[in-house]
Amino acid sequence: MKEHNSPIETEKKEWQKQQSKNRAKTILTIFSPVCLLLIWEFLSQSGLIDARFFPPPTSIVSTFFTLLISGELFAHINISLFRIFLGFLLGVIPAIIIGLCMGLYAPVRHFVSPIIMALMPIPTLALLPIILIIFGIGEVSKVVTIAGSVFFPVVINTVAGVISIEKIYLDVAKNYGAGRKDFFLKIALPGALPVMLEGIQMGQAIALLTIVAAEMMGARSGIGYLIWTSYSAFLLKEMFVGLILISFFGYLFSLVLRGLQKKLLPWR
Numbered sequence: 106m107k108e109h110n111s112p113i114e115t116e117k118k119e120w121q122k123q124q125s126k127n128r129a130k131t132i133l134t135i136f137s138p139v140c141l142l143l144i145w146e147f148l149s150q151s152g153l154i155d156a157r158f159f160p161p162p163t164s165i166v167s168t169f170f171t172l173l174i175s176g177e178l179f180a181h182i183n184i185s186l187f188r189i190f191l192g193f194l195l196g197v198i199p200a201i202i203i204g205l206c207m208g209l210y211a212p213v214r215h216f217v218s219p220i221i222m223a224l225m226p227i228p229t230l231a232l233l234p235i236i237l238i239i240f241g242i243g244e245v246s247k248v249v250t251i252a253g254s255v256f257f258p259v260v261i262n263t264v265a266g267v268i269s270i271e272k273i274y275l276d277v278a279k280n281y282g283a284g285r286k287d288f289f290l291k292i293a294l295p296g297a298l299p300v301m302l303e304g305i306q307m308g309q310a311i312a313l314l315t316i317v318a319a320e321m322m323g324a325r326s327g328i329g330y331l332i333w334t335s336y337s338a339f340l341l342k343e344m345f346v347g348l349i350l351i352s353f354f355g356y357l358f359s360l361v362l363r364g365l366q367k368k369l370l371p372w373r
Contacts, residue, residue: 160342165349168342178331182350185316185327188244189354192251193312197305200259204301205293207260208267221260229254230318237322247319254315255308262304266297302366309358313351 142162148154149161172178207214229250236253240246270292320329328347335343 158341160345165342165345169346169349172343172346178346181326181328181331181347185320185329186354188247188319188327189251189312189316192248192316193255193309195248196252196255196312197259197308200256200304200308201263201294201301204260204263205267205289205297207264208270208297209288209293214264221257225257225261229315233319233322242322242324247316247324250319251312251315254311258307258311259301259304262307263297263301266300267293269300270296299370302362302369306359306362306366309362310355313355313358317351 145159146161146163149156149159169178203217207217232253233246233250236246236249240249316327317329317332320327321333324330328350332344332347332351335341335347
C-alpha cells in the first residue's frame with residue numbers, strides 16, 4: 106500500500122528541505138572566506154609567499170586591534186562613513202527626482218538625456234581636479250565626488266524603471282484624474298522601485314570605490330588616507346586593515362540594501 110502524506114506533512118517536509126538548503130548555503134558562504142584566509146596564513150607562515158608583502162592574517166588582526174585600542178581606527182572609520190552617507194544621499198535624492206521626471210515626461214527626458222549621456226562615460230575621479238578647483242580640498246569636494254559617482258547609475262536605472270511601467274497604469278491614473286503628486290508617489294515611484302534599487306545597490310559599491318580614491322588626495326583622515334599613507338610608509342599590515350575594512354563595509358551595505366529590498370519588494 107502506498108502511503109499518502111497529508112497536505113500539512115507535505116508542507117512540513119518542504120519547509121525542512123528549504124531550511125536544510127538555507128543552512129548549506131550559509132555554511133558555504135562562511136566557508137569560502139575562511140578557507141581563503143587559512144590558505145593565505147599557511148602560505149605566509151611557511152614562506153611560500155613573501156610575508157613582507159602579504160603578512161599573515163593573524164598579524165593583520167593583531168594590527169587591527171592595536172589601531173582600534175589606540176582610537177586611530179575609529180577616527181578614520183567615522184569620517185569615511187560620514188562622507189559616504191552624506192555623498193550617497195546627495196547623489197541618490199536628486200537622481201531619483203530627475204529620473205522620475207525624465208521617465209514621466211518625454212520633453213524633460215529629451216532635454217536632459219544628452220547631458221547625462223555626455224557626462225556619464227567620464228569617470229568621476231577624472232573630474233576630481235575640477236572639483237578640487239571649485240570646492241577646494243576640504244570635506245565638500247569629497248562629498249561632491251561621491252555624490253557625482255552615485256548619481257549616474259541611480260538616475261539611469263530610475264528612468265529605465267519608469268519607462269518599463271505598463272502604459273495601462275498611466276492611462277487608468279489619467280482617467281481617474283490623478284494629479285502630478287499621485288503620478289510621482291503612487292505610480293512612478295513604486296513602479297520604478299525594483300530597477301531603481303538595483304541602481305542604488307550599484308551606487309553604494311561605487312561610493313566605496315570613490316571614497317578611497319578621494320581620500321588619497323588632499324585628505325588627512327579616512328580609510329583611503331590610512332591605506333595610502335600606510336602603503337607610502339611600507340606599513341603593509343595597516344594597509345591591509347584599511348582594505349579589509351572597505352571590503353567589510355561593502356558587504357555590510359549590500360546586506361542592508363538587500364534587506365530593504367525584501368521589505369519593500371516582498372514579491373521579488
